[in-house]
Amino acid sequence: MSTTTTNDSGARRAAPAGERLADWADGRLGIYSLAKSNMRKIFPDHWSFMLGEVCLYSFIIIILTGVYLTLFFHPSMNEVVYNGSYVPLQGQLMSEAFNSTLHISFDVRGGLLIRQIHHWAALIFLAGMFVHMMRVFFTGAFRKPREINWLFGFLLFVLGMFTGFTGYSLPDDLLSGTGVRFMEGAILSVPIVGTYISFFLFGGEFPGHDFVARFYSIHILLLPGIMLGLMVGHLILVFYHKHTQFAGPGKTNNNVVGMPLLPVYMAKAGGFFFLVFGVIAAVAAIATINPIWAIGPYRSDQVSTGAQPDWYMGFAEGLIRAMPGWEINIWGHTLVLGVFIPLVIFPLVLAAIAVYPFIESWVTGDKREHHILDRPRNAPTRTAFGVAWITAYMVMLVGGGNDLWATHFHLSINAVTWFVRIAFFAGPVVAFVATKRICLGLQRRDRDKVLHGRESGIIKRLPHGEFIEVHEPLSQEQLHTLTAHEQYVPVEIGPLVDEHGVERKLKGSEKLRAKLSSAYYGELNQISKPTADEYKEITSGHGHH
Numbered sequence: 174m175s176t177t178t179t180n181d182s183g184a185r186r187a188a189p190a191g192e193r194l195a196d197w198a199d200g201r202l203g204i205y206s207l208a209k210s211n212m213r214k215i216f217p218d219h220w221s222f223m224l225g226e227v228c229l230y231s232f233i234i235i236i237l238t239g240v241y242l243t244l245f246f247h248p249s250m251n252e253v254v255y256n257g258s259y260v261p262l263q264g265q266l267m268s269e270a271f272n273s274t275l276h277i278s279f280d281v282r283g284g285l286l287i288r289q290i291h292h293w294a295a296l297i298f299l300a301g302m303f304v305h306m307m308r309v310f311f312t313g314a315f316r317k318p319r320e321i322n323w324l325f326g327f328l329l330f331v332l333g334m335f336t337g338f339t340g341y342s343l344p345d346d347l348l349s350g351t352g353v354r355f356m357e358g359a360i361l362s363v364p365i366v367g368t369y370i371s372f373f374l375f376g377g378e379f380p381g382h383d384f385v386a387r388f389y390s391i392h393i394l395l396l397p398g399i400m401l402g403l404m405v406g407h408l409i410l411v412f413y414h415k416h417t418q419f420a421g422p423g424k425t426n427n428n429v430v431g432m433p434l435l436p437v438y439m440a441k442a443g444g445f446f447f448l449v450f451g452v453i454a455a456v457a458a459i460a461t462i463n464p465i466w467a468i469g470p471y472r473s474d475q476v477s478t479g480a481q482p483d484w485y486m487g488f489a490e491g492l493i494r495a496m497p498g499w500e501i502n503i504w505g506h507t508l509v510l511g512v513f514i515p516l517v518i519f520p521l522v523l524a525a526i527a528v529y530p531f532i533e534s535w536v537t538g539d540k541r542e543h544h545i546l547d548r549p550r551n552a553p554t555r556t557a558f559g560v561a562w563i564t565a566y567m568v569m570l571v572g573g574g575n576d577l578w579a580t581h582f583h584l585s586i587n588a589v590t591w592f593v594r595i596a597f598f599a600g601p602v603v604a605f606v607a608t609k610r611i612c613l614g615l616q617r618r619d620r621d622k623v624l625h626g627r628e629s630g631i632i633k634r635l636p637h638g639e640f641i642e643v644h645e646p647l648s649q650e651q652l653h654t655l656t657a658h659e660q661y662v663p664v665e666i667g668p669l670v671d672e673h674g675v676e677r678k679l680k681g682s683e684k685l686r687a688k689l690s691s692a693y694y695g696e697l698n699q700i701s702k703p704t705a706d707e708y709k710e711i712t713s714g715h716g717h718h
């Protein structure tokens with residue numbers, strides 16, 4: 174025994190330093206078995222799966238640049254006189270927060286670039302999340318078992334919006350101060366508790382002396398901390414559930430076809446990180462964002478024209494701008510409905526997309542696991558709902574910039590506002606109907622392609638004079654992809670009499686479910702896909718169509 178031990182440790186000593194270090198870590202952390210079970214994990218490939226990575230990398234860039242900014246930013250509202258190197262503002266009174274952001278922009282080495290990277294990365298982070306969320310939505314990747322991960326993701330999106338808002342409020346410039354004022358107005362519109370919340374948040378009358386310091390802790394600690402936790406959970410769940418894949422030959426609900434995490438995806442991911450960083454840095458180096466020196470310090474008696482929030486908050490701004498300025502008086506208290514109603518609609522619109530997975534699984538009665546993604550056209554009602562939601566969101570984004578639309582396109586601001594009011598209700602309905610029709614049309618085209626082949630555009634003249642277009646048959650792979658989707662049967666109302674033959678009282682929810690289910694999968698709501706028999710009959714009979 175003792176000889177073996179000596180030999181073993183002798184051999185170990187001769188091993189390369191890296192291996193010895195890995196052995197040391199394995200003895201304490203069990204990294205070998207961990208790596209063995211995870212590093213060869215298979216990851217399917219599709220360009221849209223990079224969107225989650227864009228979110229991850231832009232978040233890392235935000236943290237790296239954010240930490241640099243904390244070294245120079247002073248989260249204080251104490252008034253100081255500016256005497257930095259930006260001449261037009263010299264001698265002006267401003268808060269330390271604004272002063273230090275000017276200092277970062279003009280006097281700290283690389284400061285302006287880092288500030289711009291931080292801001293651009295935030296914009297791209299939220300855009301990345303939006304598009305990633307849509308990819309997950311339109312392909313049905315949120316279905317069982319991924320509903321919790323959908324909610325984790327949704328929370329990340331909402332928290333990201335508020336982290337961005339608290340971030341761009343920090344410099345205390347005239348634009349961001351106007352945004353904070355907007356938020357104060359929204360809080361004040363809440364009946365009974367609004368005033369208390371506002372006083373609590375701002376430490377008294379707006380703007381007070383506290384909000385920058387408070388927003389600062391929320392911005393750099395509280396929200397990013399929660400987001401980091403959620404993100405780790407999100408990625409662990411992606412790993413645990415394994416990634417979904419698009420239908421294709423050999424791909425089933427029980428396997429994952431793709432490349433291993435190590436070395437293929439690690440190498441790709443590493444490269445992609447630098448690509449994302451490079452693109453954001455290039456944009457930040459070229460395009461000015463938030464030039465606070467041109468906007469000036471915040472003063473509560475001033476507002477600049479053309480004031481716009483960052484894009485992800487534009488939707489909330491639009492809701493307020495489009496709403497008529499209604500006010501009512503109850504028992505001597507004014508209720509500002511013009512602000513309060515948008516404040517209520519804002520979370521409702523967001524919640525509609527958050528709870529959608531649960532509504533869909535209730536309507537379809539489908540409780541099975543899904544690891545194969547849907548092509549959006551094969552789920553017309555879901556796709557139509559998604560497009561309707563995006564339409565409402567985009568209409569309100571236009572509403573948030575009604576002044577800019579009016580000035581840029583020489584329109585009347587009232588006309589733009591009225592357009593937004595009408596389009597908020599009509600737009601989603603039109604989008605829903607049109608999308609559904611387009612999806613069904615595409616399903617019909619798929620059916621046609623399977624049965625009759627692809628139109629080649631080649632016209633042939635037959636010996637007896639007839640002209641025909643040659644249809645090329647599809648490959649087996651294409652045939653598989655176009656026919657792999659499942660077709661559901663709508664959920665029906667159960668028996669109308671109970672086990673004793675007595676007429677049963679139908680529940681409203683049962684009726685609603687049957688109605689919705691037939692709207693999803695009933696006649697005229699999906700095109701029946703070709704059966705193997707139909708295919709054989711058509712393809713065996715004649716050579717052309």
Ligand code: HEM
Nearest residue numbers: 222224225226228229302306314323326327329330416417
């Ligand atoms: C900080 C933000 C986020 C990060 C870093 C992130 C990261 C990722 C990554 C890397 C993947 C795997 C690759 C891919 O499918 O793209 C993924 C998948 C997923 N994400 Fe996100 N995500 C974020 C936000 C969101 C949001 C806003 C949602 C939806 C509301 C969401 C829902 C999902 C779901 C359901 C999956 C599993 C998809 C599948 O397996 O096909 N994520 N996420």
Ligand code: HEM
Nearest residue numbers: 239240242243246288292295336337340341343393397463
């Ligand atoms: C999802 C996370 C985050 C988002 C979306 C975000 C977004 C922003 C935005 C849009 C600004 C305004 C930048 C400007 O034009 O001046 C800002 C400022 C700032 N952020 Fe962040 N940030 C995030 C996380 C962080 C973290 C983790 C830190 C620190 C560790 C940080 C530190 C700062 C500081 C110090 C400022 C003020 C300086 C300045 O305005 O230039 N941020 N943030």
